[in-house]
Amino acid sequence: MKVLVIGGGAREHALCRSLSLDPDVSALYCAPGNAGIAEVAELRPVDALDGEAVAALATELGADLVVVGPEAPLVAGVADAVRAVGIPVFGPSAEAAQLEGSKAFAKDVMAAAGVPTARSYVCTTPEEVDAALDAFGAPYVVKDDGLAAGKGVVVTEDRHAARAHALACDRVVIEEYLDGPEVSLFAITDGVTVVPLQPAQDFKRALDGDQGPNTGGMGAYSPLPWADPKLVDEVMELVLQPTVDELRRRGTPFSGLLYAGLAITGRGTRVIEFNARFGDPETQVVLARLRTPLASVLLNAASGTLADEPPLVWREDAAVTVVIASHNYPGTPRTGDPIEGLAEVAAEDAPDAYVLHAGTRSEGDAVVSAGGRVLSVTATGFDLAQAREKAYKAVARIRLDGSQHRTDIAAKAAGLG
């Protein structure tokens, strides 16, 4: 099978790594990719937001499957353009991707499907904003309606800050604060059949102890030893299957990866958000634990034949990933700094620990930073404590001027704090 992956972050590196290990995959391409993905896939330049260009590339390569990684191309209709030239594509249509592209749309689908989520108001005027802030009280949760790379959400005790964020957006969702640990649960679906993956936990805040601004995600781990063993079944029944059924009922079936961001509150599990694609960095740890070869699962989802797929097989191991980010992330990051120590990790820590690239590019023989999140250092071990130790040992070998990473990824879950 010839596979083309669209995107160029650590999620796409994790996808390409798994696909490159799959004996069914005879050729693997990634567009546009990054310096690390170049080691496992052939890179092609493309404007990932240009559906016609992606469809033309897939046709030229004779791709049997296109996997769209990030949300922006999905919302822009890239999956539709590829499907229109008759090539199976893993990723929802633009209409179904509105589940991620519009928080207001997601709330509407959840209400129709009876999916538990925070109570909310959609606001477009200062009067509506004030009324909603007063209705819920602090802590305030204010979400830009559109895509914002994980940075459009402000959670704050400060009413002025909440109001200022709300007024800076055209349309906002203001909602009830949900207390409790967060879980990311992914499901692969063809629009009818839904297959859940293993749950993971992400660390959204920039700094240790969940301090600092929200980011795209600074680290992740799986499994979740503290979670109720019935969690996956419960979320399947209350959230994932009803959402997929509702989108099909509306005539906009969702195929691809449905990501449920959940809060485990004292009053039960609630959806914080949906995403229409694999999470980053959670994918790095979920795929590290998946034993089943990935390509046929994705192709079956893309082809409407997911019911034929045998049950997924998981490793007993634990996985941890630690994101190394540029100076000033999640603000405007500094880029172009050389990254050193990659060869040392490959020589000393592989195969248990390895570096997945996010914002990197090659400059001659050097690899330099090219984005906010730069690397996602991933490791497996027999438990979280061991996976974490291996991940941080590899992180310590990496040198990137001004870089930052959290030191507490998976610490609490591993029983260390």
Ligand code: AMP
């Ligand atoms: P989202 O982009 O909707 O996932 O929001 C980003 C992050 O903001 C989430 O991972 C949570 O940590 C936090 N957040 C979002 N909505 C809520 C909420 N209703 N209550 C508490 N925290 C929230």
Ligand code: GLY
């Ligand atoms: N890690 C959060 C996300 O992928 O949206």
